[in-house]
Amino acid sequence: MIExxxxxxxxxxxxxxxxxxxIGAYGLRNGPSDERSRAWLAGAAAAGVGPDHExxxxWQDAYRAFGAKPQRTRPSVDALVRRLPPPEINLVVDAYNAISIRHVLPIGxxxxxxxxxxxxxxxxxxEEPFDAMEKGETVIDHPEIGEVVWRDDRGVTCRRxxxxxxxxxxxxxxxxxxxxxxxxxxxMSLTELSAAGEELSALLREISPGVRVESRLVSPS
Structure with missing residues (x-):
């Protein structure tokens, strides 16, 4: 997949x-948030990173480059550091949110x-479909023309x-x-990006000792 x-x-x-x-992780055994994941989130929040971090x-500049207004639709890491302590979701999501806050980078x-x-x-x-949650119901939306999106064969998986x-x-x-x-x-340096990946992989292995993890750096063409 990642290749x-x-x-x-x-x-x-x-x-x-x-x-x-x-990073691809195969054979996860996820579960509800627990004391471990709460400690990961609390430790990341204790660093005191704010929205003025470089x-x-x-990322705010990157959003402006394709016409988005970062004050209205914030980059994920921007929204996350403004919401400390971060919400508890489940073990795996808590793990990558903690790494996202600690290293100040978006992680999906x-x-x-x-x-x-x-x-x-x-x-x-x-024209790509995007399924979102509005008032407790799933609705189909579409990105703006020229918007930067992650997608698969079925549609948009992450907007802006x-x-x-x-x-x-x-x-x-x-x-x-x-x-x-x-x-x-x-x-952000590529060395720190690699370190963030190693830390996330370590947390995934703590959650699921039998998990198989692989990674690949995708560089500009």
Missing amino acids: AIWVDDAVTELRPDFHVLA NVLA GEDLAHYEGTARLVRASG WNWRQCVRTRITESTTDALFLLERLAP
Whole structure:
């Protein structure tokens, strides 16, 4: 799965410094939040990172590059550091949210059982379907033309680069195989991106000792 992931040239033109570390985890045994995951989140929150961090500002600039208003639809890491302590979701989501806060980078998680085809980051045509939750019900929405989106063969899996994930591929307590996308812009170094990936992999192995983990750095074309 991760060997086929790609980033479209139209996205690279916006931010040539963009890299994504893709991590595949197979054989997870997820579950509800517990004392371990609460400690991960609390430890990350204790670092006191705020929305004025240079990594957050870089993502705000990236959003403006494709016409989004980051004050209205915030990059995921921006929204997360404004909401400390972060919410408890489940073990796996708590793990990647803790790493996201600690390293100040957006991380997305996808349930591969509900994924179709190859993950790719593209600029939208505006016709792609996106299933969202509104007032407790699933509705079908569409991205704006030119919006940066993650998608698979079925439709958009995450709008505005990393703003909002679709309902279909969310990681739940029943997820066993998952894809994680750790997204980097300068000034974050590739060394720190790699360290974040190693920390996330370690937490996944703590949650599920038998999990198989693989990773790949997707660089600009």
